[in-house]
Amino acid sequence: MNAAHHHHDAKLSRNQSEILSCLRKAKEPMSAYAILDRVRVSGISHPPTVYRALNELMEKGMVHRLQSRSAFIACGHGACDGKFAFAICRLCEKVVEIPLSDADQAALLSLAPDEIAPEQVTLEIAGLCEICRPA
Numbered sequence: 599m600n601a602a603h604h605h606h607d608a609k610l611s612r613n614q615s616e617i618l619s620c621l622r623k624a625k626e627p628m629s630a631y632a633i634l635d636r637v638r639v640s641g642i643s644h645p646p647t648v649y650r651a652l653n654e655l656m657e658k659g660m661v662h663r664l665q666s667r668s669a670f671i672a673c674g675h676g677a678c679d680g681k682f683a684f685a686i687c688r689l690c691e692k693v694v695e696i697p698l699s700d701a702d703q704a705a706l707l708s709l710a711p712d713e714i715a716p717e718q719v720t721l722e723i724a725g726l727c728e729i730c731r732p733a
């Protein structure tokens with residue numbers, strides 16, 4: 599997976615790369631405070647610094663937010679265009695990112711009622727992963 603996102607990494611600030619590599623190493627969703635704890639050793643010690651870098655990484659499509667648990671996770675594909683859903687194991691919190699096609703996303707957005715103009719859709723599927731599923 600590393601080769602795929604090199605051209606993106608080149609443009610990252612030091613704080614952004616610290617936080618991105620922390621999330622990539624974790625391979626699981628992390629709260630902003632858990633990230634802060636982990637990057638403190640690299641000299642990042644203020645919550646606003648973490649939030650700013652997270653927002654910038656989300657704009658680049660390299661980090662996504664798991665709405666249902668207020669946590670952040672590195673993009674499963676290096677970076678993407680924001681069309682994705684998540685499947686989450688409700689026992690071990692394993693997260694798998696599912697790319698959505700334009701048609702998938704359009705179909706989801708079209709569920710919005712007339713009184714709400716749709717801008718964005720968040721889809722999280724909960725279930726059990728192979729390891730947590732009873733045999």
Ligand SMILES: [Zn+2]
Nearest residue numbers: 673674677678
């Ligand atoms: Zn992604």
Ligand SMILES: [Zn+2]
Nearest residue numbers: 687690727730
């Ligand atoms: Zn599981």
